[in-house]
Amino acid sequence: MSLAISREAFLFWCDTEERLFTPWRRLFTLGIASALLLSAAAQASTWRGFPTQAMVPGTATRVVTDEVGRTVSVPAEVRRVVTLAPNLTEIIYALGLEDRLAGDTNYCDTPPAAKAKPHIGSPVSPSLEAIVALHPDLVLATTSINRRQTVDALARLGIAVYTSDPRTVRGILDSIARMADLMGATAQGAALAAQLQARLDALRARIKDRPAVDVLFVVWEDPLVTIGQNTFIADALRWAGARSVIESKQNYPRVSFEEVVRLEPDYIVLTMDHEGAEENAGASLRARPGWSQIRAVEQGHVAVVGSGMDRPSPGLIDGIEQLARELHPDVFAATTAAMSSAAKEFSICVR
């Protein structure tokens, strides 16, 4: 069938049929259609505005401001939590609150027990229905992977969503303490944050006299994606006695290989995506054209750290310690020796 209609037939048709389409009839049809659509729209408006748990009588709530400036009304007693990102799941387990974790994402794999929890989809496009079905008292989200729209939609349904926005390592610890507080585990949260902070302070005390090592932190090898200065990873590098060579305002900038050649990093830092990547990572990097000529790769200055390094969770501190040990081996060799002699003295005293 073509668009063209034979002209004669068409004119004839117009002549005979046009009169049936009187304007008022046309308006009448339009009117019916409009009325139908308008009534649908009117109903749509009543679908908005859901009672939050705050409005249900008999439940006490507290109002807090989350890290992106939203006002959240959280039930005083949080029994069921849903996390929207792997690092948040890790935090729940680190706090020992896994009994309250009602659901997590498909990507939550640390610790392995998290895989057995009901899943609500991927962090970027979770199923809101699946979250509703879990009846959470509190949903935890993070700016580092979730979409603003997801949080907006949940808030509109009257579900309490706390969004964390960690930009620094210190910020992650504060965020852990604050989330623990929301779940009524203030003491656990403070203890965990203090313990992690103590490890960081101990590390800083050891490497404070060492000059920062210039590193290229590789988020993704092909295409080459690294980190900007405003990310928690850049701050984690500072704690580990390193400095990211890339000056970028973007969080995860794509950089060219030429830029790497120009900046001449002392070390290349890779994260371990999966088990046994340690040997492969360096090798696959060396196999890339040009990379073997980079000074850091030539000298074997390729550090591979655990996957904790790119997650804003307690595991990040492990990553920082591991990286510091790789980047400043001499300091650690000396202090290990000092430690063991101190231990000897201690044992002598005891004796």
Next chain:
Amino acid sequence: MRPLTPKRVFWICSVLVGVLFVMVVVSLRMGAYPISVRDIVMTLFNGALGRRDRIPSDFWLVVFGLRLPRIALGILVGAALATSGAGFQALLRNPLADPYVLGVASGAALGAMLSLMFAPQVPGAIQAAAFVGAAATTGAVYFLGRRGGQLDSATLLLAGIISASFLSAAIMFLGTTLSGRDQRGMAFWIMGDLSSPPSLNLHWLYLVLIVAVGSIYTTSSDLNLILTGEQEARHLGVNVSRVKLVVYIAASLLTGLAVSVAGAIGYVGLIVPHVMRMIFGTDYRLLIPASAIGGAIAIVFADTLARTVVAPTELPVGAMTALAGAPVFIYLMRRSVR
């Protein structure tokens, strides 16, 4: 072909609305949260009578809080895209015209993106900016598509394709300046997504839809004449430039409307009017309402698939329309050739 009467238009539209209704019920039934059809009917019935207390709060939340608003948004977007596609096909007298092929959707997306970057809190700013983007792109493509004062089909399509890729590149470039969180949202939005309803009340958007579809509908018998040739239409007393202006503004408005709330959902504007033509004939007096309802059916269907295929994760609806739309189009094309 049987003569077209208002009665026939009414019956065909009623049947299509019936199909849409069935689709809505099916879509209400499907999803990550299991609800039986009986419970849905019960929820809808009590909801319509305003008896909130008889509905379990979960059902209320899932049906009235999540699924119905999403379906309402899908109907809006589908109707807007299909009608604007039909409008552009008449306006440019080109069967391949469609908001996406012509770059109009990319223009709307660029406008929406700029308003998201510079005025994220102003209600309605996204819609206005998307309309301006769509209208400006339509104008530019129309201007570039001329050759010796005449609208040339091939030149027009080329102009559209080039505008689309230029505007997409501009969107990519602007995207790199966004922070990670907004970038993810934007990437999803560019693919077309109904999972996050707009901040603006649906009332206003439906009002715009009705006005724009209505104004295209009032020109439908003139469009029939214009399709046989502009000269002929002029000789028959059609004010061609006025009709074109109305369709141009209304179709741009519809594209801007759809893109501003749901991002870039491709194929609907191209395929739905063609399918309707193959089934019901080329008369615009039937084609406009049939396309509007057909577009709504298509999007509600595609979005139901997008929600359920890899549940609990959701796919962007744009991926589904492309996956489902292309084979349907090829099938219908081959059938009509035979």
